[in-house]
Amino acid sequence: MNSKQILKSLIKEEIRHIVWESECLLHTDRKENLTDILTGIRALPGITIVTLVGASKAVSEFKEISKLKIKFVPSALSPSTDIYIKFMSKRIRGLDGVYSFQVKGAINYQDKLDRERTERAKLQKMKGKLGG
Numbered sequence: 001m002n003s004k005q006i007l008k009s010l011i012k013e014e015i016r017h018i019v020w021e022s023e024c025l026l027h028t029d030r031k032e033n034l035t036d037i038l039t040g041i042r043a044l045p046g047i048t049i050v051t052l053v054g055a056s057k058a059v060s061e062f063k064e065i066s067k068l069k070i071k072f073v074p075s076a077l078s079p080s081t082d083i084y085i086k087f088m089s090k091r092i093r094g095l096d097g098v099y100s101f102q103v104k105g106a107i108n109y110q111d112k113l114d115r116e117r118t119e120r121a122k123l124q125k126m127k128g129k130l131g132g
Contacts, residue, residue, distance in 0.1 A: 017073065018073065018074075018081075018108055018109075018110065019048065019071055019072070019073055019108075019109040019110065020071065020072055020073070020074070020081060020106050020107065020108060020109060021069060021070070021071050021106065021107055021109045021112065022069070022070050022071075022072070022085065022103050022104070022105065022106040022107075023053075023067070023068075023069060023103075023104045023105050023106075024067070024068040024069070024070055024101065024102060024103050024104060025065060025066070025067060025068075025100075025101070025102045025104065026065070026066045026067075026068055026092070026098065026100075026101050027059075027063060027064070027065050027098070027099040027100040027101070028056075028063070028064055028065075028066065028097050028098055028099060029062060029063065029097040029098075029099065030058060030061070030062055030063060030064050031062070031097070032096060032097025033097075034052075034056055034064070034066065036097075037095055037096075037097050037098060038050050038052065038068075040092075040095045040096075041068075041070070041092055041095070044088060044091050044092070045075050046072045046073050046074060046075040046078075046084060046088070047070060047071070047072045047088065048071045048072060048073060049069075049070070049071040050068060050069075050070050050071075051068065051069040051070075052066055052067070052068060053066075053067040053068060053069055054067060063099060070088075071109060072084065072088065081106065085103050085106060088103075089101055089102075089103060
């Protein structure tokens with residue numbers, strides 16, 4: 001193995017272990033049970049958590065829209081996060097009762113947690129200075 005192949009292999013290995021969180025919009029048939037659709041999404045390889053953000057909203061007699069947060073780990077079959085998102089989107093659009101599915105954005109979940117932890121520490125430090 002040359003150094004380029006080793007580097008690619010290491011990057012692929014690292015990508016497989018990073019948890020990503022995506023914000024998504026799901027348009028579904030109101031006649032279909034949303035819980036069953038969400039269960040179908042949870043069954044997809046690589047998806048770890050599916051969270052409904054708020055209640056779904058009826059947009060017509062036949063259609064409703066739901067905001068979702070989906071946490072996933074790109075599978076070994078996906079050389080990149082973008083390719084995994086395309087795979088996930090295609091599979092979700094293929095579920096019964098799904099009219100459309102859009103990923104609005106995806107972030108590295110650990111980076112998000114680190115940023116939130118840093119912000120909390122800054123706030124605590126500021127509170128300490130003000131109170132003491």
